[in-house]
Amino acid sequence: MKSLLLTLLLVASAVATSHGTSRSEPYLIHPLRLKSGSGSNGASLIKGINCASWRLGVEAHNIIDWKTVPQECEEYVGNYMLGLQYRQDSQAVTREAYLYAKSLNLSRDGKDIWVFDIDETSLSNLPYYAKHGFGAVPYNATSFNEWVEVGVAPALPESKKLYKKLLSLGINVVFLTGRPLSQKHITASNLNLAGYHTWTKLIVKDVSFTDKTAVEYKSAERRKLEKSGYRIVGNIGDQWSDILGTNTGHRTFKLPDPLYYIS
Amino acid sequence: MKSLLLTLLLVASAVATSHGTSRSEPYLIHPLRLKSGSGSNGASLIKGINCASWRLGVEAHNIIDWKTVPQECEEYVGNYMLGLQYRQDSQAVTREAYLYAKSLNLSRDGKDIWVFDIDETSLSNLPYYAKHGFGAVPYNATSFNEWVEVGVAPALPESKKLYKKLLSLGINVVFLTGRPLSQKHITASNLNLAGYHTWTKLIVKDVSFTDKTAVEYKSAERRKLEKSGYRIVGNIGDQWSDILGTNTGHRTFKLPDPLYYIS
Numbered sequence: 416m417k418s419l420l421l422t423l424l425l426v427a428s429a430v431a432t433s434h435g436t437s438r439s440e441p442y443l444i445h446p447l448r449l450k451s452g453s454g455s456n457g458a459s460l461i462k463g464i465n466c467a468s469w470r471l472g473v474e475a476h477n478i479i480d481w482k483t484v485p486q487e488c489e490e491y492v493g494n495y496m497l498g499l500q501y502r503q504d505s506q507a508v509t510r511e512a513y514l515y516a517k518s519l520n521l522s523r524d525g526k527d528i529w530v531f532d533i534d535e536t537s538l539s540n541l542p543y544y545a546k547h548g549f550g551a552v553p554y555n556a557t558s559f560n561e562w563v564e565v566g567v568a569p570a571l572p573e574s575k576k577l578y579k580k581l582l583s584l585g586i587n588v589v590f591l592t593g594r595p596l597s598q599k600h601i602t603a604s605n606l607n608l609a610g611y612h613t614w615t616k617l618i619v620k621d622v623s624f625t626d627k628t629a630v631e632y633k634s635a636e637r638r639k640l641e642k643s644g645y646r647i648v649g650n651i652g653d654q655w656s657d658i659l660g661t662n663t664g665h666r667t668f669k670l671p672d673p674l675y676y677i678s
Numbered sequence: 679m680k681s682l683l684l685t686l687l688l689v690a691s692a693v694a695t696s697h698g699t700s701r702s703e704p705y706l707i708h709p710l711r712l713k714s715g716s717g718s719n720g721a722s723l724i725k726g727i728n729c730a731s732w733r734l735g736v737e738a739h740n741i742i743d744w745k746t747v748p749q750e751c752e753e754y755v756g757n758y759m760l761g762l763q764y765r766q767d768s769q770a771v772t773r774e775a776y777l778y779a780k781s782l783n784l785s786r787d788g789k790d791i792w793v794f795d796i797d798e799t800s801l802s803n804l805p806y807y808a809k810h811g812f813g814a815v816p817y818n819a820t821s822f823n824e825w826v827e828v829g830v831a832p833a834l835p836e837s838k839k840l841y842k843k844l845l846s847l848g849i850n851v852v853f854l855t856g857r858p859l860s861q862k863h864i865t866a867s868n869l870n871l872a873g874y875h876t877w878t879k880l881i882v883k884d885v886s887f888t889d890k891t892a893v894e895y896k897s898a899e900r901r902k903l904e905k906s907g908y909r910i911v912g913n914i915g916d917q918w919s920d921i922l923g924t925n926t927g928h929r930t931f932k933l934p935d936p937l938y939y940i941s
Contacts, residue, residue: 447765447802447832467763468770475737475932477771500730502710507731508740539710569710669738 466491489551532652533592550674570609634660729754752814795915796855801831813937833872897923
């Protein structure tokens, strides 16, 4: 399997390389195995779950409503989250967000805001998830809340960099989180500790939204912001529920998160 | 750089592996380099564009309105498209689509439809793009149309498999493409040649939509379908413009496509 993959990559690489030098030569094109008839040609190449494909499926919102990371992908997800790719993937998102922000014609009346989610966006719970199966074991509210109450989650550096750049552009920041009122104080303290020292609002989830989805809760709070005269020029989160629904903002950005899914 | 990456991955791998064997041991947690102060800690690790991050950014709709694949990613994209990962990523999407379709309570009155895009969804233009820089050179309408007029694009096997399974479930298929009326005949012929032998409608782009975006055109056509009494139970395409807008269908699926962007 690995040698087959390598061979294919080498062939492909040769094709791609030769392409640059001589456009008139014939190419060896992978025929997508159309002619063998069954239509299920890819299947034999794939045993079980391809964890890279699973992660892409999650990020592109094809795989939804999942409860835990597939068991066989725990190590893959752990390596991804602790390695460089997660950071580079995050940077590609925040870089794009900054390029967009820089292009805006801002009013500088204090009403241009950017909505930041907190968990796995502004703050990283990676120290917690690294000890709790990287999302491959079911969510445990008790132990997660204990971690939150310590208030030492580090910043996701790429998000903090974006945050600082947005502030310097004159865009104000609103934090909008699914954390409850009981955690508002420690969350503010944690944000400060992690280097987020200023914000226009820190919105936590009111008990009236207990039976609502994150999409409903966050849409409602964003609607209130817009009714108050704020213009949501950008919105960033790690969950699709941060950026779907209504009043999503002029442009949205999805940070990677293969650890958990919130609908 | 490569050796650093390898070292980090090995460390991460060791952490992830030890995790499975002994939960009480202390972990070496990557601290996200929070304490060094600048907030731009990731930057020094990253030179230029990380092509895997670029591709993820495209698939998660963070990177939009791009004209061509970044030059430095041509070989990466070529390898990806010709290799196994593209196929496995496609399979992860169509597998999810089938699991969803199977779960539906269908009426079997002929009104449940699934919308399929054509290029890079039902049919693959990979033989063309392999000869034209894998999206890294600007789109050339003349040469692309010459390729389309030959009518020999192969099926994307994963989509064809989904198509057959959907038909067997009693879901009808509507093809909705940005191809013009002048290419309708050859497109029907190509679909047949590639193994798509039946459809409820093959909708091509009317000249009245010439100045409209793909999102506007496809939304309008889907609206017409729903007004005619069809229920769009699913919608699959390789572009975000296939699945954004209005009347998107009960659930949407985004196939991978790092070759081009259509707004």
